[in-house]
Amino acid sequence: MMSHYNYLPLEIQEQIMKWLPVKSLIRFRSVSKTWKSYIDSAGFVASYSSNKQHIWVQYYDEQVREERYLSIVDDDTFALNRVNLTPLPLPDYTKYIGCSDGLLCFYLGCTAFFWNPSIRRGFHLDVPIEAHGCLHDVVLGFGVCRETNDLKIVKITCVENVFSAAFELEEEVVNKVDVWTLSTRAWRSLPANAILTKLYFSNPEHAGRLIAIGGVVYWLASEEFPFENLIISFDITTEELGEVDLPDSLANPQYLTISKLRESLVVLQNVEEPNRMVYNLWMMEGGVPNSFTKIFTFYVNTPSEVSLMGFRQRGDPIIRFNSGRLVVYESHSRQIDNLGFDGVGNVSFVQPYTETLLLHDQPNLTIDTEVVQDQLASFHIRYAL
Structure with a gap:
């Protein structure tokens, strides 16, 4: 040949x-x-990305009583072309963080797991969660630097989440930002940023979900005084922390989620009406803050809320009901297509991703779940005494 x-x-x-x-x-x-x-070569690995999108689905199969993982090819055969994947040996209660550059991130207490589902390669990383003698929530983000082709992980330590409620804040007791790079395998602190003094993650368990677009990571957060929704951004290359101002209709206290539609940031706003939920989808135009436009509205005739899990490549939102039911809302026909997960258990999360070669030089992801859980337990015991 x-x-x-x-x-x-x-x-x-x-x-x-x-x-x-x-x-x-x-x-x-x-x-x-x-x-x-x-x-x-680093240049080819960093620049390569398949044009074909896949949908990663994790769900609990009640018949066999274990987590299942599968990948759905997002093309004309959608929902029919499914590939079952070998489950990751993740510890119990590990939460999903997000996807960037084709990599998935999971987190538990003081350990983050990074995995490339296309080539089954990954690694895990110790995440410091101690500051000022306390354990803190952390918010993670990651992506590839466009100048060095190096994988970077950013960590916001939510110091104010603990101290603002119990103590009068001292000048140095504020949220802090640290960055870890794959090439050095070391953490380093970034200079203080004015945004950190007002940033408040009212619910890090939810707000910790990241959205990555064009080398920039976004999180949904809050400004505590006055309380308003806002979006925090971090540029992986320049390592600059910023904020995206929301229009008044979205900034006011309400339940929002953020997602990515192709290469644009979108916000899902839900409004409760008698016997139904109304969902407005807003898109940020051209990456310009405070330039959100409502692109469409859909309705769910049920008191149950839904979660926006992502979008198909052609733009239709993938929606999960609280019951675990997974559907696609076709925005043109306004029809809902069931993806066939009824009766198998609760869908944990759904993530669109594209194939990448990142981490191809890493070994298979091996995890000693007992060691990770024992490490987390020892942290909590130490600070409870």
């Missing part, structure tokens, strides 16, 4: 490789040293 490719200039071969699926690229690394060197 190589004799045929020798007739093609290397530049043409490289262009062809950019359109190949991940599984083919992994196999082609064994064809020649030249191909392996190119596929393994």
Whole structure:
């Protein structure tokens, strides 16, 4: 086979490789040293992204009483082309954080797990949660630096969540930001930012979900005085923390969720009416803060709330009911398509992702769940005494 490719200039071969699926690229690394060197190069790994979107689904199968993982190809065969994946050995009560550059992040207490579902590679990382003699909630974000091609992880330690309710704040007792990079495998603190003095994550368990778009990470947060919804941003490359002002109709106290529609930030606003819920979907235009436009509204004739889990590649929202039912709302026909998860148990989360080669040089993700849970228990015992 190589004799045929020798007739093609290397530049043409490289262009062809950019359109190949991940599984083919992994196999082609064994064809020649030249191909392996190119596929393994930091520039190719960072720039490669398959045009085909997949939907990662995790749910609890009540029949076998265990977590199930599957990947759905987001094309014309949607909901029919499903691939069951080997479950991750995650500890109990691990929560899902988000997706960036094709990587999934999970978190439990003082450990974060990063996993590439396309190539089954990943690693776990100790996350410091101690500050001023207390344990604190942390909010995580991550992405690839566009200049160095290095994976960065940002951590906001929510110091004020503890001290603002019980003590008069001292000047140095404020939220803090730290960054970890894969190349150095070390944490470093960033300078104080004025935004941190007013930032308040009223519910880090929910607000900790991140949305990553174009090298920028977004979280939904609050400004405590006066209490208003706001969106915090962190640029992975410049390491600058910023905020996105919401229009008055969204900033006022209410339940919001944020998501990504293609490469735009969107906000889902729910309004309760008698016997139904009304959901307004707002989009930030051109990445410009305070430029949100309502793009459509849909209704659910049930007192049960729904959660926006993400979007299909063509733009239809994927919605989860509290019962675990998973559907797609077709915005053009205003029809709801059931994805066939009724009766199998509760869907934990859904995440659209694209194939990537990131972490291809990492070993298989091995997790000693007992060690992780014992470490978390020892933290809580130490600070309870």
